[in-house]
Amino acid sequence: QEPEERRTAVPGVATGLAVTGAGGDVLFVEASLADPETGGAGLQLTGQLGDVMKESAQIALSFLRSHGAELELPVTDLRERGVHLHVPAGAVPKDGPSAGVTMTTALASLLSGRKVRPDVAMTGEVSLTGRVLPIGGVKQKLLAADRAGITTVLIPSRNEPDLDDVPAEVLERLTVHPVADVRQVLELALEPAVSLTKDQPVRAA
Amino acid sequence: QEPEERRTAVPGVATGLAVTGAGGDVLFVEASLADPETGGAGLQLTGQLGDVMKESAQIALSFLRSHGAELELPVTDLRERGVHLHVPAGAVPKDGPSAGVTMTTALASLLSGRKVRPDVAMTGEVSLTGRVLPIGGVKQKLLAADRAGITTVLIPSRNEPDLDDVPAEVLERLTVHPVADVRQVLELALEPAVSLTKDQPVRAA
Amino acid sequence: QEPEERRTAVPGVATGLAVTGAGGDVLFVEASLADPETGGAGLQLTGQLGDVMKESAQIALSFLRSHGAELELPVTDLRERGVHLHVPAGAVPKDGPSAGVTMTTALASLLSGRKVRPDVAMTGEVSLTGRVLPIGGVKQKLLAADRAGITTVLIPSRNEPDLDDVPAEVLERLTVHPVADVRQVLELALEPAVSLTKDQPVRAA
């Protein structure tokens, strides 16, 4: 198993795709919820995120605050447990709206206790209603996903025409799902809930 | 049905009109209310909004805080549910006072559970008493509304003279309502309340 | 009845006078109090106000917090109802201390439920004890008031000498009241309290 896959070995980590100066790259969004006994509260954002990316995190959180109950997520956790979203590497500045789906997925994974599938990466702006809006750099992002051993990529429906620019052999290795709503992203990216047994307690932390 | 119309398929989304570097454009204001169980509170604004546009949002909220009960809106929701207003696209800076009516409408739609009519777009500054004040760019905004398949446009009464500059064939396709008070905007733009039945619960979220 | 007069058709709106790049102008200060059920609190200021004008609003509010009870205003409203002062137009930057009397009057009007007389405009800095201090631009402000159909203007006593510069025919049309204390402003500018009847409930909102 590759190191990248191990990053998503716990609930709360989702694999995103970014465009950097040197082409595309895989990035990880990590979410944590403070133990309620620690008195943590509010939303903390780290990873040298720019203004637009910080707003994406607020949108992801508000989407779950208003629609999480419909999705059967334990949203009361958001009241008394501090939420922290971090995007390593800590010293690299990052910006843009395209991690919206990844942030929403990391948070939903943490709340549900369902891990994100290690073979899935995703990119897309999210609106407050859950709509997935188009982003840039589809070609570089798919090349990066392919290089990183990812086999399934979720992109905004409105970016489907950009697939024409992606080399056929890359597209062959990848399963690309165009999505219009972040609820589709959650269905495709989250692993099934683990059934609890006495011997294997599952904790979302 | 066009994609733009689908944006207003849920309560809390209203269609506005903006002037951009490349003429006019349709924009959407999205509102959400946090589930009270999540502990959300206060007003969150995203979409790279400038100072003037942020103030428009505060005015829209204060108008509903002080006049919402008259309009039979469930204003107690504003006490314990965090309000979030977002204007996609997330990375595009936006400013100016002319989204005041659109922000007020998105919030009133969300509170009332009444969807905004998909064929209606609107532009106008709102004052704290609900007065609709004149804005710029009427011609470009009406052209953009027409291009986007909008059939009804609400403009400030004091902008009526600007209709002279709009091509006759565009005006023929559009129904233009000059309005002097945001209460008129709400009457014209919101769909009738859905009557609740056991099988179709309606939730404002 | 002129549109300008209609601006003061509800309690909470007072007519001020400003000096702009193009002479003098009438401006309106609008005040609102949030419905206590909405959980609003604190002081919100909008209208692209500069530092000095924001301080004027804080002085107006503190004057009413400390002297409002003497004036028989229901000051307990200030505890649990968010106060918002707005000065349209939303996109025009404004600054200076001379709206102090207008801000105090708009707030007192709202608290008392007494409308501001539509034929009255006013200008003057207010100190924390209610003293009315002199301002600039008396000539341009009176010309603007006259153009706008205003018939009564309140100016600081210490600005009386500036009336020499105002054309005689303008002064003939205007009743000018020099005032030394904001309590005089309130007496001259607020309409008498409406007596409540079962059929005409009056709400300060």
Added chain:
Amino acid sequence: QEPEERRTAVPGVATGLAVTGAGGDVLFVEASLADPETGGAGLQLTGQLGDVMKESAQIALSFLRSHGAELELPVTDLRERGVHLHVPAGAVPKDGPSAGVTMTTALASLLSGRKVRPDVAMTGEVSLTGRVLPIGGVKQKLLAADRAGITTVLIPSRNEPDLDDVPAEVLERLTVHPVADVRQVLELALEPAVSLTKDQPVRAA
């Protein structure tokens, strides 16, 4: 009676002395305490005060918070009543530490309900222990006090040597008290407490 004297006709106003571009000048420090029913809290500072002058206000307040009870001031008022210090004129920037004694006196006057003597002006930095520290501009300040009809001036003891530069005829008209502690300032500047009778309630507001 001169207008300047009337400024101190209510408790909470003290006469200070400043150096301006055009020599010295008299300034007034005004203090107010919010009616506890209005929910006001904290310390508000207005008058375009610079960093150093804002710190002087914090020092004045902390001195009374820690030593006010010794001075038999009703310091519990500071807990639930918002304190506001204002220095007119509102649009004129002011800075420097020399209004420390004046700010302390205005606040102590308000708390005690004892008016400040109208013939007294003062200048001096205050330390957190109440020590009065030396300031600049003694000559210009005394000339300004004399011009304004002030007859008693309080200066820091360590500024006594600066009196050599003040014209003899000015010193003849003025009673100058060098002071080393702000408690001396309060003794010299505050009028005796008014004895309360049923017909003349005194309110510190």
Added chain:
Amino acid sequence: QEPEERRTAVPGVATGLAVTGAGGDVLFVEASLADPETGGAGLQLTGQLGDVMKESAQIALSFLRSHGAELELPVTDLRERGVHLHVPAGAVPKDGPSAGVTMTTALASLLSGRKVRPDVAMTGEVSLTGRVLPIGGVKQKLLAADRAGITTVLIPSRNEPDLDDVPAEVLERLTVHPVADVRQVLELALEPAVSLTKDQPVRAA
């Protein structure tokens, strides 16, 4: 015993490694928890820390807020006791993510009451899930550790290739542990818990 070792003579101090203009250097991260009786709360950061290093501290704290209970740390202390992290020397600006493991260790040491081993120094970025990410300056840092009398150094696993650049004689004197998770760091760096006796109470403060 060397002075550097004495720095870790109390729980709450961990030895890190930094790259400075003049090669590498040892630095100390100090943590304190306020006595709950003092009302301290929140996270305080001092030592002229840059943005990235402040975020490292927030990540360290969030890691312990969400995973501390698993590690059998008394995390309820984090609710009512103010946390302070300081990195002397106070006047020297510091930045970068590589003190993440050191900050986590200092905090865990303080919470557990277990001292950090004086012969151990460490470097590594920490992610929100506890993953140890690679850092720069391995060679300079190991030379500095060696000069300071340190005998055991913890580095990120992904930095193992950088050991090739470290002189063999330095590596001979040092035991280098590559680590992939901050939980390994805590196991290697913290001394065993002291058993409490009546005569030697141990306090984590």
Added chain:
Amino acid sequence: QEPEERRTAVPGVATGLAVTGAGGDVLFVEASLADPETGGAGLQLTGQLGDVMKESAQIALSFLRSHGAELELPVTDLRERGVHLHVPAGAVPKDGPSAGVTMTTALASLLSGRKVRPDVAMTGEVSLTGRVLPIGGVKQKLLAADRAGITTVLIPSRNEPDLDDVPAEVLERLTVHPVADVRQVLELALEPAVSLTKDQPVRAA
């Protein structure tokens, strides 16, 4: 008795040493605790302190919040009484970490009600564990202390070598105590506690 000595005539004032453009100088750190009835809370810093010096104050406070109980100080006072640290003169900018011991001493003096010895001055950075770290300007500081009539100076142990640069006749007049821990500073600098009698109540305020 010299004026400088009188500065420390009340608990809460400690004598420090600074390097200025014109050599060394004596400075005073003043601490106050708000009367709990006044509702004061938090930490207030004045005296135009730079970033590093503000951090020193936070370190001093955190040291006492975490170690004050060991030192038998009434640390519960820190919960409900606002702490204010001021360094006159109010208009002179000050920075650097070397007032750390002086700030800690002023606060400990205030809490304990024990005055600081008037013949003692001190300089040294303090770490969060109470360690005294080296500072600059030993020579200028000792010359200034000597000029000011100080007879005992506390310096960091690691600054002992700098004593070589101090003129022998100055060292003869001064007793210099090198210290490694701020607890030594408190022992050397604080006067014994006054025994309370009915006639002479002692108040730390």
